[in-house]
Amino acid sequence: MEIQVGVSGRADSIVTPENTASAVGSGLVPVFATPMMIALMEKAAASSLAPFLEEGQGSVGTHIDVSHESATPIGMKVWAESQVIAVDGRQVTFSVAAYDEAGLIGQGVHKRVCITTDRFLSKAEGKKEK
Numbered sequence: 001m002e003i004q005v006g007v008s009g010r011a012d013s014i015v016t017p018e019n020t021a022s023a024v025g026s027g028l029v030p031v032f033a034t035p036m037m038i039a040l041m042e043k044a045a046a047s048s049l050a051p052f053l054e055e056g057q058g059s060v061g062t063h064i065d066v067s068h069e070s071a072t073p074i075g076m077k078v079w080a081e082s083q084v085i086a087v088d089g090r091q092v093t094f095s096v097a098a099y100d101e102a103g104l105i106g107q108g109v110h111k112r113v114c115i116t117t118d119r120f121l122s123k124a125e126g127k128k129e130k
Contacts, residue, residue: 009048066108
């Protein structure tokens with residue numbers, strides 16, 4: 001099956017004390033952390049690729065360029081949405097956006113590459129030998 005422009009994904013979460021900026025070290029305040037927003041965006045994108053991958057394949061993030069535009073307090077629902085905007089061989093480019101119950105909190109572009117998991121991990125482990 002070929003990945004098509006327009007394929008979309010979504011990932012949901014709740015802001016908890018554990019995923020705040022003060023907890024993960026990206027800031028000093030107890031609001032949804034930028035790294036956690038990015039992780040949610042990546043999860044949305046990765047989940048949208050899963051149906052297109054064969055056994056033993058996966059995808060890895062290679063680039064992200066996003067803005068975090070609005071703070072979200074503990075207790076609010078947050079979600080990320082992704083949509084494929086380009087496919088170039090194994091590289092897939094997504095438009096990504098994150099929301100809370102009050103509206104848009106972040107947006108940008110994310111790129112992932114489809115990989116053969118064993119080969120990818122073998123290459124990564126090979127770095128230890130250098």
